[in-house]
Amino acid sequence: MTDAQEPRRARELGIVVGSLPTGPHNALTDVPGVRVGHTTVADPPRLHTGVTAIVPDALGPGRRSLPCGLFVGNGFGKLVGATQLAELGAIETPVLLTATLSAFRAADALVTHVLAGPGHEATRTLNPVVGETNDGLLSDVRARPVTEAHVFAALDGATGGPVAEGCVGAGTGTTALGFKGGIGTASRLVEGWTVGVLVQSNFSGTLTVRGVPIPADDAAPVPEGNSCMIVLATDAPLDARQLGRVARRAVFAMARVGSDFAGGSGDYALAFGVPGGAGDTPPPDDAALDPVFRATMDAVEEALLNSLFTATTTVGHRGTAVAVPHERVLRRLREAGAIPR
Template sequence: MEQARLRARELGLTPGIFNTGTHNAITDVAGVAVGHVTLIDGEATRTGVTAIIPHAGNPFTDRVPAGLAVINGYGKLAGATQLAELGELETPIILTNTLAVGRAVEALVDWTLARNPDAVSVNAVVGETNDGRLNDIRARGVGAEHVLAALDAATDGPLAEGCVGAGTGTMAFGFKGGIGTSSRVLPEGLGGWTIGALVQANYGGVLTMDGIPAGRELGKWYLKEHTDRGDADGSVMVVIATDAPLSDRNLTRLATRAMAGLARTGAAFSDGSGDYAIAFSTHPGVRRDAERRAQQAVIADWPNDRMSPLFVAAAEAVEEAVLNALTMATTTIGRDGRTGRRATGHAIDLDALRAILARYGR
């Protein structure tokens, strides 16, 4: 019988120094909503869509500043160049599998055009990881209707994690990966801001959990045998939201700190990995609505010398989001999209993990 899954904190893993938000999720940033569509069909389809909506208004007319960080660019992140050039989001962010990016872009454009009759250019932002180890990715099971359903399903509050949405078929560190989320709240003396992270974990390396070498203890890590490529390749998409009044420049800096959180989990950042992070701010003082753009209004800008606590919080939230993706994921049987053979992604054994944590005094 499948083990009951637990979040990292329920197992005694508490990375970092800052407190979490109410739900310990990206939705602790007010206004942010997340929706999943999970596709499990027959023996082969194990994939899905996750939608992140930055606020309850119209993302196209009421744009949020955003920043992008890339550490290894083996990926198909649609909309990346305009995001980097203009420093803003004008659509929700969609996460899905590699071969579904085109269909997701079309669906997100349709969704945006339906709400904006004057729009003639839409920068649809769609990220991906390749779930072909458990999903018949060549069958291209994700359609526009699934993207639209994920957008319609978006909600705030507690979020499903593990084998849901865009994490349905992913692997991480040789274990079943998935979607994970976490948040941090700064003390009032540091601004009182909330930082939330959501990850689509599908990458590898030498798994470290809150400083504990869990991958080595469990006998599974990259380069265990020099003739085996191991579990390094793969990709990860990170989305960070905050209510702090940040410029796109400082949001780019914040997105870069996501890589520190990934590094703490033992990420290899390998040649075949796409490692991307997008950060955006929901603060009303930095929104780029039509009136503000027309008036060339001065916008709020949190000072550079007060960014360090936000950097720490972002790294912590990303690290814990990855841990949640792993501990909440369930063993999944699918079909390798390359070979067509039956494949199993084994969830990390929580009983074995508890024993390891006990040895390390957790």
């Protein structure tokens, strides 16, 4: 099955979230020194999966960790490295996203990759961070097809600039809100800082765009795992506690697009800081964080919409996920007065 429509981002469809400006690519990579790489594993109809790597360049011989906050909206998930991250408020490795039962192989490969890097010749402990969602509707999740080579390719191929979205990397086999989900990204500029977001959408509910519900057909598939991973980066000088507050708002933003926050969902947000973030400049007062919270919620909302609008219809292992019909969305928005007729 193929789509007649072209994948387009929300803004390409005339759907704008909030009034804050975006970075040059409207992507996580607008945050200085943050790169993104994907490896897609596809053997239709059985396999639709992959790996997405978020790589902060600041991690290296001169800096072994970055401040990071974690918020768990619902903990039905397999977020490798979560307890040490929460305890110490720091990440020590790039962040990987993949499929549920591939998370553990990805974590082992991530450790191998980092230990082989400069400055880790004597490392005896390392906390890999790997998030996941369950792509078992469209991909044979039990096959655990992600290998060390796939992980290395995503890490080594990570680049700045525009980020591929939709059915790519860890979003290749995901579904969301009754439609085909995937990878989405967005950014906001606020108070001289950049907030960038990348999401892996795979959760249930009713798609809502600018406050207008866009229900899927009654026969639409329910996601296998009802989960969402949100990774946020910023050069705002926030400490780990403040980044945890930002991560909380990232999960809150899922409600804007219609998440029902099902009990079987793993909804996680990680927010990390890059230099000159905390440690280079004193963190601002908490009272000054409202603009960052606003930027976070707008960027997450737009990234989630991008993850669906750029995805394409996929025939998979145990069902089919249909792309969001752009013209239907635009018609409903015009009828509701949410966008100009």
